[in-house]
Amino acid sequence: MAKIKVELKERSYDIIIGCDNLAELGGLVRDEQWGRDVFIITDPLINDLYGDTVRKGFKTKPKTFEIPRGERYKNLRVAEKLYDDLARVGAHRDSLIIALGGGVIGDLAGFVAATYMRGINYIQVPTTLLAQVDAAIGGKTGVNHPKAKNLIGAFYQPKAVFIDVGTIATLPARELRTGLAEVIKYGVIEDADFFKFLEANAHHLNTKAFENEDTKRAALKLWQTIVTESAKIKAKIVEKDEKEAGLRMILNFGHTVGHAIESLTRYRAYNHGEAVAIGMTAAAMIASGLKLLSADDVKRLKELLDKLGLPTEIKDLPLKKILSPLELDKKVIGGKVNFVLPEKLGKVVIKDDVSLTLVKQVLKEIGAK
Numbered sequence: 001m002a003k004i005k006v007e008l009k010e011r012s013y014d015i016i017i018g019c020d021n022l023a024e025l026g027g028l029v030r031d032e033q034w035g036r037d038v039f040i041i042t043d044p045l046i047n048d049l050y051g052d053t054v055r056k057g058f059k060t061k062p063k064t065f066e067i068p069r070g071e072r073y074k075n076l077r078v079a080e081k082l083y084d085d086l087a088r089v090g091a092h093r094d095s096l097i098i099a100l101g102g103g104v105i106g107d108l109a110g111f112v113a114a115t116y117m118r119g120i121n122y123i124q125v126p127t128t129l130l131a132q133v134d135a136a137i138g139g140k141t142g143v144n145h146p147k148a149k150n151l152i153g154a155f156y157q158p159k160a161v162f163i164d165v166g167t168i169a170t171l172p173a174r175e176l177r178t179g180l181a182e183v184i185k186y187g188v189i190e191d192a193d194f195f196k197f198l199e200a201n202a203h204h205l206n207t208k209a210f211e212n213e214d215t216k217r218a219a220l221k222l223w224q225t226i227v228t229e230s231a232k233i234k235a236k237i238v239e240k241d242e243k244e245a246g247l248r249m250i251l252n253f254g255h256t257v258g259h260a261i262e263s264l265t266r267y268r269a270y271n272h273g274e275a276v277a278i279g280m281t282a283a284a285m286i287a288s289g290l291k292l293l294s295a296d297d298v299k300r301l302k303e304l305l306d307k308l309g310l311p312t313e314i315k316d317l318p319l320k321k322i323l324s325p326l327e328l329d330k331k332v333i334g335g336k337v338n339f340v341l342p343e344k345l346g347k348v349v350i351k352d353d354v355s356l357t358l359v360k361q362v363l364k365e366i367g368a369k
């Protein structure tokens, strides 16, 4: 088991990373006295897979609220339904919410915790790779609005992030890959050795190893290392910039073009990680165009993404349409588009003066029409 502290003064908390440890959560909640009444918010699939194991650890079985699966349910109407549920069962200031699921559940349940009775305790129990390495850490909670994703939300830190790496063994391959894009991102923005480690282990980073018990065990050991290293990097960045005033922006590496592609394809053709993989490729090529990054490093990034089954090219998207959401992207400050660009593997800079000509040239090179 690994424990990583997120140092945020009175809002500090631990990220606890283990394997097959879900049944231990109840004991921890009791020992730490995080809440008198406990409520689990999850979706039907995760509840079927892991709900009983989590509930088993509690002396008094926590009530469980299910919300339907999918990004489109991360909205205010569903949040309101959860407020109704919590009010109906008499949840109060010293109640505790457990967000059991992927990033959608984490963001939504975290937002409900942030706002119900002006804020009650909650714990993130992320069950997707993306949520374990990224979404569950850092206290960004929120819901979508018809005008934009994550438009409504709050920075509200959990009491703990409790990770059972074993849960990723039931993820579909595409969901595992979407998390891997964020893992690779950490290597590029912060840690060249971690990037090298991922290159060396790339052939193991897929769902195949989960198919039989022997290989599954070895694979989960490797995943535990990967989740721990990623969580350390995210925690360090959040500590330095809790509310994304500056440094935390480097976490947006690959997200400028990535978000544009996602919103243009209405979050369907590409999932988040796939769009970020294309966005990271574009950012690396822009950096290379500016002579910040070597061609060899661009090649290494592309090869790693490729080996892990993540796209590095855009299919069938017109250049003009990719550029227009870029202007609306939340990373636009004062009318300028911010690009997070690698100078070498493990180090990035933020630039707001990348020329449109270079952006267009790179987008064309990766397949925009």
Ligand SMILES: NC(=O)c1ccc[n+]([C@@H]2O[C@H](COP(=O)([O-])OP(=O)(O)OC[C@H]3O[C@@H](n4cnc5c(N)ncnc54)[C@H](O)[C@@H]3O)[C@@H](O)[C@H]2O)c1
Residues within 6 Å of the ligand: 043, 045, 046, 049, 069, 070, 071, 074, 101, 102, 103, 104, 105, 107, 127, 128, 129, 130, 131, 134, 135, 136, 137, 138, 139, 140, 141, 149, 150, 167, 168, 169, 170, 171, 172, 175, 178
């Ligand atoms: N708060 C943040 O800092 C932050 C950061 C990144 C992303 N996000 C948000 O995270 C969301 C995406 O999260 P996600 O990629 O985890 O997707 P998700 O939450 O939609 O989960 C993907 C699917 O996997 C299923 N699932 C979850 N765990 C499983 C398991 N162990 N086995 C089998 N199936 C499982 C879920 O039922 C769901 O259908 C987006 O809404 C995004 O905005 C938030």
